[in-house]
Amino acid sequence: MSPRVDPLPRRLGVARYFDGTRLHPGDVEITGNTVSRVGLPPGPDGLAAPGxxxxxxxxxxxxxxxxxxxxxxxxxxxxxxxxxxxxxxxxxxxxxxxxxxxxxxxxxxxxxxxxxxxxxxxxxxxxxxxxxxxxxxxxxxxxxxxxxxxxxxxxxxxxxxxxxxxxxxxxxxxxxxxxxxxxxxxxxxxxxxxxxxxxxxxxxxxxxxxxxxxxxxxxxxxxxxxxxxxxxxxxxxxxxxxxxxxxxxxxxxxxxxxxxxxxxxxxxxxxxxxxxxxxxxxxxxxxxxxxxxxxxxxxxxxxxxxxxxxxxxxxxxxxxxxxxxxxxxxxxxLGRYDLGQLGAGSIADLVCLDDDLRVVETIIDGNTAWARHKEKLPACR
Incomplete structure (x- = not known):
C-alpha cells in the first residue's frame, strides 16, 4: 500500500480576508479542500472572500x-x-x-x-x-x-x-x-x-x-x-x-x-x-x-x-x-451554513479579488477553478 500523501498548505497572498461578516487584515492558508489558517502575515494587496x-x-x-x-x-x-x-x-x-x-x-x-x-x-x-x-x-x-x-x-x-x-x-x-x-x-x-x-x-x-x-x-x-x-x-x-x-x-x-x-x-x-x-x-x-x-x-x-x-x-x-x-x-x-463563510475549518470555496474588486482567482473545493493569469475574463457588463 502506498503511503498517504497529505496535501501541502498554500498561502493565497492577500492583504485582507472577509469572514462572511467582517473584513480582517491578514492572509489565508488552504490545505486540501479546507481553509486551514487565517490572519497570517498579510500579502501586499487584494482580499479573499467566501465564494x-x-x-x-x-x-x-x-x-x-x-x-x-x-x-x-x-x-x-x-x-x-x-x-x-x-x-x-x-x-x-x-x-x-x-x-x-x-x-x-x-x-x-x-x-x-x-x-x-x-x-x-x-x-x-x-x-x-x-x-x-x-x-x-x-x-x-x-x-x-x-x-x-x-x-x-x-x-x-x-x-x-x-x-x-x-x-x-x-x-x-x-x-x-x-x-x-x-x-x-x-x-x-x-x-x-x-x-x-x-x-x-x-x-x-x-x-x-x-x-x-x-x-x-x-x-x-x-x-x-x-x-x-x-x-x-x-x-x-x-x-x-x-x-x-x-x-x-x-x-x-x-x-x-x-x-x-x-x-x-x-x-x-x-x-x-x-x-x-x-x-x-x-x-x-x-x-x-x-x-x-x-x-x-x-x-x-x-x-x-x-x-x-x-x-x-x-x-x-x-x-x-x-x-x-x-x-x-x-x-x-438556502440553509447551506457550510458555505458563505471564511474561517479556519471552512470549505475552501473562495474568491480572490484585487483592490478594484476584480476577480483574480476562484477556488472551489480547494482547487483553482479560474485564474486571471491563465484565462481572459469573459466580457462583463
Whole structure:
C-alpha cells in the first residue's frame, strides 16, 4: 500500500480576508479542500472572500437553462467560475410543466455529479409559471398557472431549491407545503402588503428582485416590497447592475433591511456575449446598451455578472455589506451554513479579488477553478 500523501498548505497572498461578516487584515492558508489558517502575515494587496452564490441564473455565455442539456449546464458551471461564482441556482423561467420538469431533471443530474473545478449547482430555482399576469415581466402570460396541485408537484421534484410565486394566487396551506420542499420567494406579484405578510408568515422566505416586477409601494398599500422590508426574517434579492434599480432605491433597501439583502444577476443566455438577438427560453430578446429586452422594451433578465453587481453594491452599501450579500446571506437563505463563510475549518470555496474588486482567482473545493493569469475574463457588463 502506498503511503498517504497529505496535501501541502498554500498561502493565497492577500492583504485582507472577509469572514462572511467582517473584513480582517491578514492572509489565508488552504490545505486540501479546507481553509486551514487565517490572519497570517498579510500579502501586499487584494482580499479573499467566501465564494459567491448567485440565486438566479437563467443562462450564461450561450447556455439557456430552460432548454439546456447536462453537457451545456456543465459548460455553464465552468464558465461561471470566472466571475467569482462558486455556487448557483440555475433558474427555469415560465414554461409548460413538462418542459419545467425536464429542465429540473437536467439540473438535478449535474447537482448529483458535479463538474470538477466548476461552480456548484445547489438546485433549481423555478421562476414561474406560478406568477401574476398583472406583473409578468418578460414571462409569457399564456403559460402562467394558478394550480396548487401543479405547484406542489413541481416544487417536490428532486433538485428544486427555490421557487418564485405570486402569493395572491395560493392559500397559506399551499405556501406552507411548498416551503417544506424548497425556499419560497414572493415575486411577479400583484399581492397586497397584507397578503404578502401572510405569505411570509406561512413560510415564504424571500422577495425576488426587489423593485422589479411586483406591485409597487403606494401610500395606503405597501405591496410585496413594503411587506418584505418590514418582515424581519425576509431576504430581499436585488439586481444591482446599475440598470434594474436606481442608486437611491439601493440605498433605501440597505437602510431598511440591513443584513437581509442578497445580490442576484438574473443573467441570461446573452451574458458575456456581444450585442445582438438571442433566444431566451421561448422568448426573443435583443441585447443593446447593456440591456436584454423584448421588442416592446421590457427588460428580460440581465446581462450582468455577479462581480459587476458586487462592485456596484460596494459603491453604494460599502464593501462588507456587498460581500455578505453575495455570499453569506444567500447561503443562509438556502440553509447551506457550510458555505458563505471564511474561517479556519471552512470549505475552501473562495474568491480572490484585487483592490478594484476584480476577480483574480476562484477556488472551489480547494482547487483553482479560474485564474486571471491563465484565462481572459469573459466580457462583463
Amino acid at each position: 459567491w452564490i448567485d440565486l438566479q441564473v437563467n443562462g450564461f455565455a450561450g447556455v439557456d437553462v430552460l432548454h439546456a442539456g447536462e453537457a451545456e449546464l456543465r459548460a455553464m458551471a465552468t464558465r461561471l467560475a470566472a466571475t467569482g461564482v462558486t455556487a448557483a441556482l440555475p433558474t427555469v423561467i415560465t414554461a409548460t410543466c413538462a418542459d419545467t420538469a425536464a429542465a429540473v431533471g437536467a439540473i438535478d443530474a449535474v447537482c448529483r455529479a458535479p463538474e470538477p473545478n466548476a461552480s456548484r449547482f445547489l438546485g433549481a430555482h423555478l421562476e414561474g409559471p406560478f406568477l401574476s399576469s398583472a406583473f409578468p415581466g418578460a414571462h409569457p402570460t399564456p403559460l402562467l398557472r394558478t394550480s396548487s396541485t401543479a405547484l406542489l408537484e413541481l416544487t417536490a421534484l428532486p433538485g428544486v431549491a427555490m421557487t418564485t410565486l405570486a402569493p395572491e394566487l395560493f392559500d397559506d396551506a399551499t405556501i406552507t407545503a411548498a416551503a417544506a420542499s424548497c425556499v419560497v420567494s414572493i415575486g411577479h406579484s400583484d399581492g397586497t402588503a397584507t397578503r404578502s405578510r401572510e405569505a411570509f408568515a406561512a413560510g415564504a422566505g424571500a422577495l425576488t428582485h426587489a423593485f422589479n416586477a411586483h406591485r409597487p409601494i403606494r401610500s395606503r398599500d405597501a405591496g410585496p416590497l413594503g411587506a418584505a422590508l418590514t418582515s424581519p426574517h425576509a431576504v430581499l434579492t436585488v439586481i444591482a447592475d446599475g440598470i434594474h434599480v436606481a442608486t437611491e432605491n439601493l440605498t433605501v433597501l440597505h437602510r431598511a433591511a440591513p443584513g437581509r439583502l442578497a445580490l442576484i444577476t438574473d443573467c441570461t443566455v446573452a451574458t458575456g456575449l456581444p450585442n445582438g438577438d438571442y433566444s431566451f427560453g421561448d422568448l426573443s430578446v435583443t441585447v443593446a446598451d447593456d440591456r436584454a429586452m423584448l421588442s416592446d422594451g421590457t427588460l428580460a433578465g440581465s446581462v450582468a455578472t455577479l462581480d459587476h453587481c458586487v462592485r456596484v453594491a460596494a459603491a453604494t452599501w460599502g464593501l462588507e455589506v456587498a460581500l455578505a450579500a453575495a455570499s453569506r446571506i444567500p447561503a443562509e437563505l
